[in-house]
Amino acid sequence: MSQRLIDAEHLRVSIYKKFKESGEPFFPKCRQEDVRLVDLEPTIDPVKHGHWAEYSNGVYYCSECHEEAYWDTDYGQQLFEYCPYCGAKMDEATDSTTPMLKHRGL
Ligand SMILES: [Zn+2]
Numbered sequence: 001m002s003q004r005l006i007d008a009e010h011l012r013v014s015i016y017k018k019f020k021e022s023g024e025p026f027f028p029k030c031r032q033e034d035v036r037l038v039d040l041e042p043t044i045d046p047v048k049h050g051h052w053a054e055y056s057n058g059v060y061y062c063s064e065c066h067e068e069a070y071w072d073t074d075y076g077q078q079l080f081e082y083c084p085y086c087g088a089k090m091d092e093a094t095d096s097t098t099p100m101l102k103h104r105g106l
Contacts, residue, residue: 005046008038050088052079064088
């Protein structure tokens with residue numbers, strides 16, 4: 001099942017707005033429960049996407065936080081699936097020849 005991200009604050013406002021439009025004098029208990037349920041829903045951190053970009057000197061860096069890829073003394077620069085500095089998933093499509101994922105020296 002795919003997830004659909006919605007704006008919880010907007011939903012809360014929509015519930016109150018619908019109540020006001022109804023002309024009812026009191027906010028119904030069931031609607032209060034709806035608003036409470038919105039507040040209790042877990043939040044999802046959006047996944048940040050990036051790619052390994054390459055300086056002209058051959059050094060790779062994260063397209064999101066601009067930190068240089070981790071250097072391993074035995075294997076050289078390591079281009080992981082996720083940026084170890086900002087957590088970006090390195091699966092962003094690019095139109096360059098920059099590798100999407102590459103473990104140098106392995
Ligand atoms: Zn990064």
